[in-house]
Amino acid sequence: MKILHIDSSIMGDASVSRQLSADIVKHLKQKHGAEAQVQHLDLAVEQIPHLNSEILMGQNAEQSALGEQLLQQYLDADVVVVGAAMYNFGLPSTLKAWIDRISVAGRTFKYTEQGPVGLAGDKKVYIASSRGGVYGDNSPVDYQEGFLKTVFNFTGVNDVEIIRAEGVNMGAEMKQQAMSAAQAKIQAI
Ligand SMILES: Cc1cc2nc3c(=O)[nH]c(=O)nc-3n(C[C@H](O)[C@H](O)[C@H](O)COP(=O)(O)O)c2cc1C
Incomplete structure (x- = not known):
C-alpha cells in the first residue's frame, strides 16, 4: 500500500x-x-514553482520532469494524507501549486460530451485540516476543505475523509478539545 x-x-x-x-x-x-510504504512530500521545504505558460506548454524540461514525477506519485498512491492549514480562507499557496501540477487533462481527468470524468479514482484521501477559527461543515467562507475536496473529486477520488481541528487559535481549552476530537477520529480509522 x-x-x-x-x-x-x-x-x-x-x-x-x-x-x-x-x-x-x-x-x-x-x-x-x-x-505501508510512505513517501513524504513537504511543500514548505520542496516548494513547487507556480505554473506559468512555459511550464504549461512543456518548454521547461526540468519543470516537465518535476510535473511528471508529481503526477506519477499521485497516480501511484493508494492513500493520500494531506496536511492542509487554512490560510486566508483558502489553502497554503504551496499546496495550490501542487494541485496545479496534478490536475492534468488526459491523466487525472478528461472532458467528455457528458462533462468531466476523473481518471485517478482508486484511492483514499485523508485531509488533516487545521483552522484558527470555527467554520463547521459548509461555511460559505471556507475555500479550504471544500476546494480541496472538489479537486480530489474532480480527479475521480470520491473517498475523501476530513480529520479537522478548528478553533485552534481561540484559546488553550478550545485547541485541546479540537485536538482530542481529531485524535478520536484518527483512532477510528
Ligand atoms: C498566513 C495565515 C493565514 C491564516 N488565515 C486564517 C483564516 O483565514 N482563518 C482562520 O480561521 N485561521 C487562519 N489562520 C490560522 C491557521 O488556520 C491556524 O493557525 C492553523 O493551525 C494553521 O495550521 P498549522 O498549525 O498546520 O500551520 C491563518 C494563519 C496563518 C499563518
Whole structure:
C-alpha cells in the first residue's frame, strides 16, 4: 500500500496540520505494518514553482520532469494524507501549486460530451485540516476543505475523509478539545 503524505504548513513543529497528518500516517502504518510504504512530500521545504505558460506548454524540461514525477506519485498512491492549514480562507499557496501540477487533462481527468470524468479514482484521501477559527461543515467562507475536496473529486477520488481541528487559535481549552476530537477520529480509522 503506497501512502503519499503531503504537508504544507509553514509552522514546522508548532503546526497542527502536520501533527494530525503525521498521526494519521502513524496510525495507518500501525494498522497495515510493512505493507505501508510512505513517501513524504513537504511543500514548505520542496516548494513547487507556480505554473506559468512555459511550464504549461512543456518548454521547461526540468519543470516537465518535476510535473511528471508529481503526477506519477499521485497516480501511484493508494492513500493520500494531506496536511492542509487554512490560510486566508483558502489553502497554503504551496499546496495550490501542487494541485496545479496534478490536475492534468488526459491523466487525472478528461472532458467528455457528458462533462468531466476523473481518471485517478482508486484511492483514499485523508485531509488533516487545521483552522484558527470555527467554520463547521459548509461555511460559505471556507475555500479550504471544500476546494480541496472538489479537486480530489474532480480527479475521480470520491473517498475523501476530513480529520479537522478548528478553533485552534481561540484559546488553550478550545485547541485541546479540537485536538482530542481529531485524535478520536484518527483512532477510528
Ligand atoms: C498566513 C495565515 C493565514 C491564516 N488565515 C486564517 C483564516 O483565514 N482563518 C482562520 O480561521 N485561521 C487562519 N489562520 C490560522 C491557521 O488556520 C491556524 O493557525 C492553523 O493551525 C494553521 O495550521 P498549522 O498549525 O498546520 O500551520 C491563518 C494563519 C496563518 C499563518
